[in-house]
Amino acid sequence: MSPSVREPVRSIHSRTVVMPANNIDTDQIIPARFLTTTTREGLGTWLFNDWRYQADGSPRPDFVLNQPQARGCQILVAGRNFGCGSSREHAPWALLDYGIRAVISTEIADIFRSNSLKNGLLPIVVDDATSRWLLEHPGAELDIDLEQLRLQLPEGRFTRFELESFARYCLLHGIDELGYLLAQRERIAQFERTRA
């Protein structure tokens, strides 16, 4: 594996799955007891574990991801402040492993947002009105266009979103940020010399 190559992300077309709760923290996305792992694979098994399964391990029928209409959905619409709390990158790893490729909210926590962008999970922040509409219309079919920074809603409606320009560039071109940093090694060495 070279640090400069990864799968590009240009657009996502999917129905949404909606979790209207605010402040969904990374302990809910994946509880800490599943973090005693040394790899990043397979974490989707435990995504939202304690909301998703009953004590005997069977799926909770009232949890949205266990309902038939959620199958195959790649876009998660959530209440505000999604991904707050712990810095665990296992949260975006678990979402991606499960099949979620974008999260839409009015606010996304800083560390979760940064971790998501580094793994090709799109953290998309929308205005209150768009969020309200999305929360009220689970299963809506959306197009996320990363090139145009455009979120296409049904019936010709659309909205624009912002994404940090460099992260967007890396996602579109499949560039791993580590490669960019490594290319600055000489500058870093120079910085270290001037401070010594």
Place this chain on the structure above:
Amino acid sequence: MKPRTLFEKIWEQHLVTPETADTPAVLYIDLHLIHEVTTPQAFDVLRANGLPVRRPERTLGTLDHSTPTRTEQIFGNAPISIESAAKQIRVLEHNSAEFGVELFGLKSDKRGIVHVIGPELGATQPGSTIVCGDSHTSTHGAFGALAFGIGTTEVGHVLATQCLLQRRPRTLAVEVSGTLHPAVTAKDLILAIVGRIGVAGGIGHVIEYRGDTIRALSMDERMTVCNMSIEAGARAGMIAPDETTFSYLYGRPRAPQGKDWEQSLERWRRLPSDEGAQFDRTVSIDAAALEPMISYGTNPGMVIPISSAIPTVVDDAMHARALHYMGFSPGEPIRDKPVNVVFVGSCTNSRLSDLRQAAAVLKGRHIARGVRMLVVPGSQQVKRDAESEGLDRVFIDAGAEWRESGCSMCIGMNGDTVSTGEYSVSTSNRNFEGRQGKGARTLLASPATAAATAVRGKVTDPRELLS
């Protein structure tokens, strides 16, 4: 020159490459703290790419998160009860040896919670940039450092390049004035601040805690405050360094010595925000009006004064859901709620002064029948210091368990957990659903409130036992 904030000074001093519209800044990292849970995948990336750790001497490792706290599992022959945790420990030992990084291993007398040992050793210094794959890295901001949590991919970036790609955050001044009442602690102050700002209020911001109340706090107390910045959504919280900071650091093993110390002091004295420096936002808090605080819900912004009733919020599904999880009803007093478990520990409240605070309440008393109390020092050094003062005897005589250092019950991934449905009054930082164990119900409070609650077996205002 334009007046600058503490944050701006540190930010500018660490720019390898300034940010542009197209590219984030390349920010140099002075100290990278690592632990067993958020690093294995990062070392794998280095290995897969044939990369060394660029500056091993700026990297420091410890074992805390999934590491057990039972003496027999650390120093005896008992196996570590969670096999996958034992593997994480072995993997960090292996990675540290392979990449030449210093690690305070299982039996090291320097081992402890990552945010306790950095300051304790004097490795945490004013004006520096500090990161760790842990959101409570904000703790180190108490020394006037820019310190924040990162994910595992970024851990790999720092290991490989000693740098991070960062956009410049905004600044939020939290101005605190007035004298805290006796038995109202730094923990109560930060719980009140998080309640005020809200759990999302600090998104995109670095907090600077300012004002006469903050200046009067000890370093342990400042760490408690900065520790929970992330609970208000802010990646970093900072306090300008002053004589309190310098006298704490003086003579610590990794603090500058001799002539270096004098030169460092000169540099550090220039760090505080300049008169007239502009913050993007300001929030003011009256410390004199505070009483002991406690959380009642499932995020750290859901806090009330301990004498208050559980809030009634109409038409709020989140509030209703949180109260349902906690088994509380709106309008009920929080005082006298029965509890099963009391935990004193975590990177928020496991330093010597925290243990003294709990011991002051417990001395000559016994915890209530049916209550389980765990006291877990933040580091092996804190443990030794506490034992030399006889605090361990106070805890053990009171019926509490006294353990080896680690994250313990704060995170419920190391064998120390709260059972489903049980109530825990905890000095840790998060009351999220299941944080201390699946189905556990957590009430966040100060060490004094936790200890008083252990004695009575129900939520208790520590002032009732301290007067």
